[in-house]
Amino acid sequence: MLALFFILMLPAQADERLMVVLAGDTGLNASGAPLDARGGWKGGQRVAGAEALAGIAPWLQGDVVFANLETVVTDRSDIAARDKMFVFRMHPQGVREFAEAGINVFSLANNHALDYGTRGAGETLAHVAAVPGLRASPGLGRTRDEAMRPHVFELRGLTVAVSAVGNAGGGLPAREGHAGMLQERVDFSEVAARLKAEAADLRILSVHYGREFDPLTDAADVERFRRVAAGGGATIVAGHHAHVAKGVEISGSHLVAYGLGNFLHLGTQNMARFDICRDFGLLLRVGLVRGETGLAVETVEAVPLKGMHLRVAPMDGEAARLRLEVLNYLGRRLGGADARGLRFRPQADGSGLWCADGAADARCAGWTEPEASAREAEIAAACGRVVTRGNF
Structure with a gap:
């Protein structure tokens, strides 16, 4: 951590700071719902993208604003869905509204990218590429090389x-108008190596992986994500898929978010029915500072979310404080020789703040790590439960 301290002690002007916003699973339609340029459908009501995002919009301001777009994007209703329990598609207008709200980077690699087959994935590739203001949308491709290539x-x-890699992929047809994606269990190392080889100042690796509803992270996943971050392959590793938030860690001077949970997806259930370890989503605001050895993480703001199934908004008050205590518990389970699980000190606006040693950000004056929660035993019991879609 000494190297990070000296990086942060260097004077940092406004143009040497960067804000990266990370959000989880995103989509604007329920499973099998009709396509509508005016908005997505859920429970018989139509919801426009701008309306669904209104409560969280102030938090989506940043230089790089990332979300996992977990749906097919198309304006065609004649493409057959695959035989799955849940299949998602949304109109391109919804993606444009997401971009207008501030999101400028999407991952396209996840287990719903191929809900309408390789033809539907080809539609996604074409429509997302045409969205004004979008800077990157990796994860799908007409060939293996295109699917692996960093944006x-x-x-x-x-x-x-x-770069982005997801689960339940496979199949990369070269036919015109079709696309596919790679498999994170098979292709993770190659995707990460390809990203590391890119001559870039900031590298972000998006990974859709793991068990649903589990706020704890397998040791094998911790090891491989930590290796990529600490080895310089990624400045930020952003994990998602579990529908629940997981712990956050600094590895070297880089960030690993093991699980962002749901952000805004009309195809997901109301997570408020679950326990305190599973009933919220997570938005992260990562403040980076440029020093002599490159970019390092200076601050991380954690924003617990509610209403991710319909109209997403930040939690506040005691509800937010308790979910930050959950994140802090998960952070205490992480860390190692050159890794540090993050603990967030609650702020007046409901967010939590973590500051690196020597951080020059004015908000970090006097910052200290929070103590363990008085409800630690309750949190540990809830997070340790085995929960599936049908047993809660």
Whole structure:
């Protein structure tokens, strides 16, 4: 951590700071719902993207604003769905509204990317590429190379590279209008190596992985994510798929978010029915500072979310404080020789703040790590439960 301290003690001007916002699973339609340019459908009501995002919009302001787009994007109703329990598609207008709200990077690699087959994935690839203001959308491709290739763009004198790999993929047809994706269990190391080889100042790796509804992270996943972050392959590793938030860690001077949970997806259930370890989503605001050895994480804001199934908004008051205590418990389970699980100190606006040693950000004056929660035993019991879709 000494190296990080000296990086952060260097004077940092406004143009040497970068804000990266990370959000989880996103989509604007319920399973099998009709396509509608005016909004998505859930429970018989139509919801426009701008309306669904209104409560969280102030938190979506940043230089790089990431979300996992977990749906097919198409305006065609004649493409057959695969035989699955849940199949998601949304109209391209909804993606444009997401971009207008501030999201400028999407991961397309997840277990719903192929809900309408490789033809539907080809539709997603074409429509997302046409969205104004979108800087990167990795994860799908017409060939293996295209699906693996980092999306690269320039931002305020920095080069940013973003890669994505998901689960339940496979099949990369070269036919015109079709697309596929890679498998994280098979292709993770190759995707990460390809990202590391990119000459970039900021590298973001998106991974859709793991068991649903489990706020704890397998040791094998911790090891492989930590290895990529600490080894310089990714400045930020963003995990998602479990529908619940997981712990956050600094590995070296880089960030691993093991699980962002749901962000805004009309196809998901109301998570408020679950326990305190599973009833919220997570938005992270990662403040990076540029020093002599590159970008390092200076601050992380954690924003617990509610209403992710319909109209997403930040939690506040005691509800937010308790979910931050859950995150802090999960953070205490992480860490190692060159890794540090993050604990967030509650702020007046309901968010939590973590500051690196020597952080120059004014909000970090006097910052200290919070003590363990008085409800630690209750949190540990809830997070340790085995929960599936049908047993809660």
